[in-house]
Amino acid sequence: MTFKSKTKYTWEGWESSGNEDWVFAVKHPCELMGVHAKLIDKELKESEKIEYCLYSPRNSSTSNSFGIKSEESSWGVCITDKRFIISQNRHVKDIEPRIFSINLQDVIYFNIGRDLLLSWFSITYIQYGETKKLNILFKSNGKHHFDKVIRSYKKHCISINTDDFVMDTFTPASFIHKVTDSIHRDYLKTLMSSGEKCFLTFSSQYVWGKVTNRKSLFRKEQSAYPTSKATVLFTDKSILIARNSLIFPKDKLYGVDIQLILLGKVKSIFLLEEKNNESKIDKLRIYLINNNILDICFLSIDEQVRIFLNNIKGFLVAK
Numbered sequence: 001m002t003f004k005s006k007t008k009y010t011w012e013g014w015e016s017s018g019n020e021d022w023v024f025a026v027k028h029p030c031e032l033m034g035v036h037a038k039l040i041d042k043e044l045k046e047s048e049k050i051e052y053c054l055y056s057p058r059n060s061s062t063s064n065s066f067g068i069k070s071e072e073s074s075w076g077v078c079i080t081d082k083r084f085i086i087s088q089n090r091h092v093k094d095i096e097p098r099i100f101s102i103n104l105q106d107v108i109y110f111n112i113g114r115d116l117l118l119s120w121f122s123i124t125y126i127q128y129g130e131t132k133k134l135n136i137l138f139k140s141n142g143k144h145h146f147d148k149v150i151r152s153y154k155k156h157c158i159s160i161n162t163d164d165f166v167m168d169t170f171t172p173a174s175f176i177h178k179v180t181d182s183i184h185r186d187y188l189k190t191l192m193s194s195g196e197k198c199f200l201t202f203s204s205q206y207v208w209g210k211v212t213n214r215k216s217l218f219r220k221e222q223s224a225y226p227t228s229k230a231t232v233l234f235t236d237k238s239i240l241i242a243r244n245s246l247i248f249p250k251d252k253l254y255g256v257d258i259q260l261i262l263l264g265k266v267k268s269i270f271l272l273e274e275k276n277n278e279s280k281i282d283k284l285r286i287y288l289i290n291n292n293i294l295d296i297c298f299l300s301i302d303e304q305v306r307i308f309l310n311n312i313k314g315f316l317v318a319k
Contacts, residue, residue: 008030009030009037009038009041010030010031010032010037011031011032011033011034011037012037014033014034015034016033016034016035016074017058017091018033018034018057018058018073018074018089018091019057019058020033020055020057020074021057021139022057022139022141022142023054023055023056023057023138023139023141023142023145023146024054024055024142024145025052025053025054025145025148026053026054026055027050027053028041028050028053029041029044029050029053029076029078029085031053032053032055032076032087033055033057033074033076034074034089035087035089035097036055036074036075036076036087036089036097037076039076039087039097039099040053040076040078040085040087040099043085043099043101044078044080044085048080048081048082048083049080049081050078050079050080051079051080051081051152051153051155052077052078052079052145052148052149052152053076053077053078053079054076054077054078054142054145054146054149055074055075055076055077056074056075056076056077056136056138056142056145057074057138057139058072058073058074058091059072059118059137059138059139060072061118061137062137063137064113064115064118064120064137064255065115065245065246065247065255066111066113066115066120066245066255066257068111068120068122068135068137069135070120070135070136070137071088071090072090072091073088073089073090073091074088074089074091075087075088075089075136075138077121077136077146077149079149079152079153081104081156082103082104083101083102083103083104084100084101084102084104084107084123085099085100085101086099086100086102086134086136087099087100088100100134102123102125102127102134104153104156106125106126106127107123107124107125107153107262107265108124108125108126108131108261108262108265108288108289108290108292109124109259109260109261109262109265109288109294110122110123110124110150110153110258110259110260111124111257111258111259111260112143112146112147112150112191112257112258112260113187113255113256113257113258114140114143114187114256115245115255115256116140117139117140118137118138118139118140119137119138119139119140119142119143119146120135120136120137120138120257121135121136121138121146121149122134122135122136126289126290129290131290131292144190147190147191150191150260151191151192151193151194154191154193154196154237154238155193155194157193157237157238157262157263157264158237158262158263158264159196159197159236159237159263160236160237160263162197162199162236168199169197169198169199169236170197170198170199171196171197171198172189172192172196172198172235175198175199175201176188176189176192176198178201179201179203179231179233180203180231181203181229181231181242183256184229184231184242184256185231187242187256187258188231188233188240188242188258191240191258191260192235193237196235196236196237197235197236198233198234198235199234199235199236200232200233200234200305200308201231201232201233201234202231202232202301202302202305203229203230203231203232204230204231204232204282204298204299204300204301205227205228205229205230205298205299205300206227206228206229206230206241206243206244206296206297206298207225207226207227207281207297207298207299208225208226208227208228208246209225209226209297210223210224210225211223211224211225211226225279225281225297225299226246227299228243228244228245228246229243229244230242230243230244230298232298235263236263237262237263237264238260238261238262238263239260239261239263239266239286240258240259240260240261241258241259241261241296242256242257242258243256243257243259244256245257261286261288261294265288265289266286266287266288267287267288267289268286268287269284269285269286269287269309269312270284270285270287271283271284271285271306271309271310271312272284272285274297279299280299281297281298281299282297282298282299282301282306282309283295283296283297283298284296284297284298284309
């Protein structure tokens with residue numbers, strides 16, 4: 001391999017296999033590995049301000065315990081004051097690298113989490129009237145870089161007006177101790193941005209759906225609702241839902257996913273109640289832009305929290 005020093009691209013001349021050992025941040029796309037430098041640098045406009053830029057090598061895992069899937073690829077991620085510019089290289093013959101451009105105002109929500117040595121970053125967004133999702137799986141030693149990508153994005157988020165809000169608001173530093181689950185607390189605080197205000201958190205059991213056992217000759221059909229530990233945090237910019245995986249024991253560190261829903265993309269929120277046999281399930285129905293609906297179900301929501309969620313529509317109107 002020959003390294004060409006007379007070029008603006010730091011790694012030009014190196015044939016990157018995508019199998020590097022680390023996720024790392026750079027100041028400019030020109031410093032990215034392999035084809036990612038030219039792809040993103042070519043796409044970048046002079047009028048754009050770079051907020052954060054990183055390189056993520058290939059990961060042999062193509063799915064996680066939360067059902068998030070992605071091809072084995074290396075990635076370049078650049079967030080500017082206007083959009084995400086993301087490059088993907090499969091490192092497979094006859095499959096050309098790809099470039100994605102996602103306007104900041106088109107993002108609806110993120111997912112980010114960790115499952116032992118595997119972590120993930122997912123963007124759900126609107127493009128050409130369709131809802132799309134881009135998933136990146138990477139080694140967990142680089143998760144703090146993707147946390148910073150989300151914090152960089154949140155600087156450009158719409159905040160709801162809390163001036164006339166009946167509940168007190170707090171800075172993340174003075175509020176995060178209210179999150180009772182220590183593991184969820186550690187995950188959530190890394191996603192708090194400067195100037196963000198927190199006003200509500202609660203713990204519950206996240207309901208993953210309904211599982212029905214088929215009837216047999218000797219017993220009737222039975223339904224069950226698998227659950228895992230969850231924490232919900234409301235800020236003036238987003239709703240964050242931390243949930244544990246079903247695969248591992250509920251008291252362990254393994255398998256935590258944070259879904260971060262942007263309040264600026266929420267039309268309305270309703271709390272619905274469903275009764276199934278002896279179970280009472282609270283369904284938080286979130287109406288998003290482009291006719292997207294998210295149903296998030298919980299067990300055992302506190303009565304004061306229930307009152308707040310039943311009246312939540314009032315403060316969303318003022319955003």
